[in-house]
Amino acid sequence: MAAGDMRPVAAVDGRGSLLAVVALCVRYLPVLIMLAVWELVGRSGLVSQQMLPGIGAIAAAFLDLLQSGELVVNAWRSLSRAATGLGLAVLVGMTVGLLMATRPLVRTLINPLVRILYPMPKSALIPLVMIWFGLGDVSKIFLIFLGCLLPVIVSAYNGARGVNPFIVWSATSLGASKEQVLREIILPAALPDILAGCRTALAFSFILMVSSEFVIAKDGLGFLIGSLGDGGNYPAMFAVILTVAGTGFVADRLFGSFVSHRLRWKEQA
Amino acid sequence: MSPLSLIRHRDRLLQALVLVGLVSVWELSSRAGWVHPFLLPPPSDVLARLFADMQSGVVFVDLGLTLYRAVTGFVIAAVLAVPLGIMMARRRGVQWFFDPLISIGFPMPKIAFVPIFILWFDIYDTSKVIMITFSCFFPIVTATYSGTSHIDKWPLWSARSLGASESQLLREIILPLASPAILTGLQIALPVGMITTIVTEMLMGGSGVGGAMIAAGRFADSVGVFAGIIEIAMLGMVVIRALDWLRARLLVWHPENRAH
């Protein structure tokens, strides 16, 4: 009896990995080229070393900051705040979004709020949280929470609404209760959308983290950048800026891999 | 009126009522002192301030400045990013060189680069505009590249076989086909640009809506802060509506604009 054909989910083998690494190097070669150009521009004297510190100087400053502990301490403060705000936003946002999709009362109550707040750039709320919570941790965590909340709510809501209704019917006919359907069927089915919303929220968390620390801070990476700039220590300032940018990039990539793994059941489009 | 549209109207009415209810609760609790009026000033006070500012013209000056910076940065970014996106889609060499730079730049919190721009340029408009250009650049180039490389190849092949030259092909076939995606990129980039404008204004202080708001914040002028929030919200809504209208005009021919 014919068994039908099967499509592979992922092809992994030793030779494949080596090729992948080489391909990666080739892909990112332009970055190395840019770095080389950077160094050359600095050395040639076209631009003053003040304005564009050489890569060596930046690297040295980076190591200094690392050793003195300044970088680590401030990074910890910043990232822990961002993680808290983001984590809360994801939890609350998912719950609210899913409830909005399944209970009309919740939708009627929350939807108008979402529609008003959505086009509102959350960075504009920086002065507001400053008034409400001062310069400390709470203001930043709250800001990040608010900014990350909406993309998650919207994506959870849309994801839940887009679930194939026949899957829900199948589950109920197999004996699932309403709560079980929400937790075991709608949530996993909406997960691709929710994760996309979380990826957006992740980017927002970094942006809000940096913005708020530029404006209202006593510590953190944004604050560190500001004070290094004010003090004229430009190589160090560049070093921290690049660290922040790099961290944002790495975080996004890591999240992307996590998503690919989690959604490996999806058809490879 | 058919049942379904009746339901929709009732739904919208309910939602509007929820909003009205919330605003009323806000007004009441602020006036009655249940919530400290400093933290949450009565909406009536905020509106009064807005009115006063509008009469004195301050609002329009601030909004005008913010809009000017945002649009300038946006336009420069578009002028640079759209051609680059198209070239990336058409020439493999260009794509190979820029793709990693852009894919690294995209998820970075670009706002972190503001101090660099201040260092390089000045503390006035130039650095702001450059920063805005920088942040608008990425969504535009990505959307343009994606849109141009994913166009239907059938109209392209037909045109080629009918003897169209490369530049004709570009102008008359590729560009129109890619325009929905390009416009989407632009529609995303402008609000991004506006947010960046406001944040940079907050960082550097001075004029513009962001500057006014941060000043209000530092002077503990909560009414002013809320007034600023409303200004930004309205600006955002106006800009988005304008873009939607522009898109509908430009894409009249597209199926997405056929009346359903």
Next chain:
Amino acid sequence: MTADFGIKIEGVSHAYRGAQGQNAVGTLALKQTDLLIHHHEFHALLGPSGCGKSTLLYLIGGFIPVQTGSISTQKGPVTAPGPDRSIVFQNFALFPWKTVLENVMYGLQKKGLPEAECRDIAQAHIKLVQLSGFEQAYPSQLSGGMQQRAAIARTLAVDPDILLMDEPFGALDAQTRRVMQEELRMIWKRRPKTVVFVTHDVHEAVFLADRISIMSARPGRIEHQIDTGLGPERDESTLTDRRFVELGEQIWRLVREQAVLASRGGL
């Protein structure tokens, strides 16, 4: 013997609320439908598109509430979905994030059975539908026919009294469809159940069913009921059986007039 019926449908009408542009009453999908399906009967609902056959199936399944009339099984009146009336859909409706085994185990877990027992029963049913070896596969890795087998296994695993099938082979290519029809009969012989099978394909209905209800175009009503009388053994040779061919022609003539009406928008 008196209580030994499968499904009793009495005086059921159903109207969908009007979409925009329609009159306020809405579309009448079913009109005064009466039907008695016997215990362990393979019953087909045959009719053109829009005749309400799927609506009737969903009413039996308890997915939409009965507006007028009543539907009852041996367990009593139908009020909500349940594992006694399990359903198979045309688009398979498998849970895409679960493997085949996890899909089939789902209903069993909902029954509260211990994990090991769920696994065993699930494996047995996967074997029944000839899908052994693919327990760890995800639906996106399977062909249409295989996905439908998995869906059937999932439904049969909970041992429903009644099996509801909504044009289950409609999304499959003609060859796979033939294979699945034969296998479905074989499975049904080994695990007898009351089956309500919705289709618009005359030959499929005649091949599979003991009795066929031919439904009229919208608003739906059961116009004719026919015993196929083809006996329990069905396989390829049945297709050339004289009775089969005659019956097919006879039924097609009956259906044709309804099909023409349907393509003109109903009565």
